[in-house]
Amino acid sequence: MATILSVSGSPSATSRTARLLRHLDDRLREQGHDVTPLDVRTLPAEALLGADFGHPAVVGAAALFEEADGVVIGTPVYKAAYSGLLKSLLDLLPQYALTGKTVLPLATGGSTAHVLAIDYALRPVLSSMGAAHIVPGWFTLDKDISPGVDGTLTIAPGTAEALAQVTDTFSRVLGGRTAVLAPTG
Ligand SMILES: Cc1cc2nc3c(=O)[nH]c(=O)nc-3n(C[C@H](O)[C@H](O)[C@H](O)COP(=O)(O)O)c2cc1C
Numbered sequence: 001m002a003t004i005l006s007v008s009g010s011p012s013a014t015s016r017t018a019r020l021l022r023h024l025d026d027r028l029r030e031q032g033h034d035v036t037p038l039d040v041r042t043l044p045a046e047a048l049l050g051a052d053f054g055h056p057a058v059v060g061a062a063a064l065f066e067e068a069d070g071v072v073i074g075t076p077v078y079k080a081a082y083s084g085l086l087k088s089l090l091d092l093l094p095q096y097a098l099t100g101k102t103v104l105p106l107a108t109g110g111s112t113a114h115v116l117a118i119d120y121a122l123r124p125v126l127s128s129m130g131a132a133h134i135v136p137g138w139f140t141l142d143k144d145i146s147p148g149v150d151g152t153l154t155i156a157p158g159t160a161e162a163l164a165q166v167t168d169t170f171s172r173v174l175g176g177r178t179a180v181l182a183p184t185g
Contacts, residue, residue, distance in 0.1 A: 002174040004028055004035045005068035009075040009086025011041050016145040017108045021074045023153045024106075024167050028072075031171045036064060040089045048088040058092050065093060070102040070174040073126065077109035077139075081121040090125060099130035102177060104170040105137035106163075108145065115139045135173055138166045 006025050008018035018039055025035045038061060040048075047055035065071065075082040090097075103126050105118045118137045126134050140163065144156035155163065 001032045001034060002069040002171075002178045003067055004033050004070045004072065004174070005038060005064050006035055006072040007038045007040065007074065007086075007089075009040050009073070009083045009089070011083065011085045012076070013041075014147070015039075015041075015076070016142050016147065017074045017076050017106075019147045019153050020108065020140060020145055020155070020163070021072060021106070023155070024072065024163065027164065027167055028171055031168075031175075033070075033171065033174070036068075038064060040085050043089065048085070048092070051092065053092055058089075061089060062093050062097065065097045065101075068101060069178050070104070070170065071098065071131075072104045072106065072170070073122065074106040074108070075122065076142075077107050077111075077114045077117045080114050081117060082107070082125075087125075090129070093129070095128075096130035098126060098132075100132045101130075102133045102135060102170065102174050103131045104135050104166065106166075107137070107139045108142050109139060110142050112141065133173060133177070135170045136166055138162055 006021050008021050010017040028035050043057045047058050075086045105122050107118050140159055144159040146154040
């Protein structure tokens with residue numbers, strides 16, 4: 001079992017990205033992992049925008065990163081890149097906050113024009129923060145995610161299978177890494 005932090009970088013109160021992550025969190029829990037959700041939008045804006053490294057909420061978020069074996073990073077594509085909200089948190093973390101961690105990058109967007117945003121925008125940032133292994137991610141079109149009023153989530157066929165596959169790969173890599181790193185005897 002691994003400890004996973006699942007981070008949504010959407011500022012939207014009705015975020016499809018967050019709904020998608022919470023759906024995948026359940027899948028990871030079913031596979032035996034301990035998953036903690038973190039919606040960056042719930043952190044105090046004055047801390048994020050004022051670069052308040054010592055704010056308790058920022059310190060708390062940094063501790064969640066430190067404790068995690070694996071991190072899911074989800075972001076909407078904004079202006080052809082990841083969200084500014086996500087960056088505002090990443091900028092307040094230690095330079096190598098992802099050292100030794102396995103990372104699953106996910107994005108949602110309105111246009112396939114930016115299907116590579118994970119690879120050209122997000123992946124280099126995660127690498128610079130020391131991520132040990134960034135597994136293949138997935139870009140999901142917003143129209144393929146349909147949140148129901150009753151809390152259900154419908155994901156378009158094809159997309160659902162692709163998301164399940166990248167999530168299971170992340171889970172498998174994490175399982176292997178935590179088994180290797182676990183003390184024996
Ligand atoms: C300010 C803004 C900028 C956006 N820019 C892009 C973009 O450059 N490329 C794209 O594919 N989608 C873009 N979108 C669409 C969102 O990425 C898409 O609807 C996403 O699923 C929203 O996720 P959320 O509901 O989690 O916030 C933009 C949306 C907003 C509000």
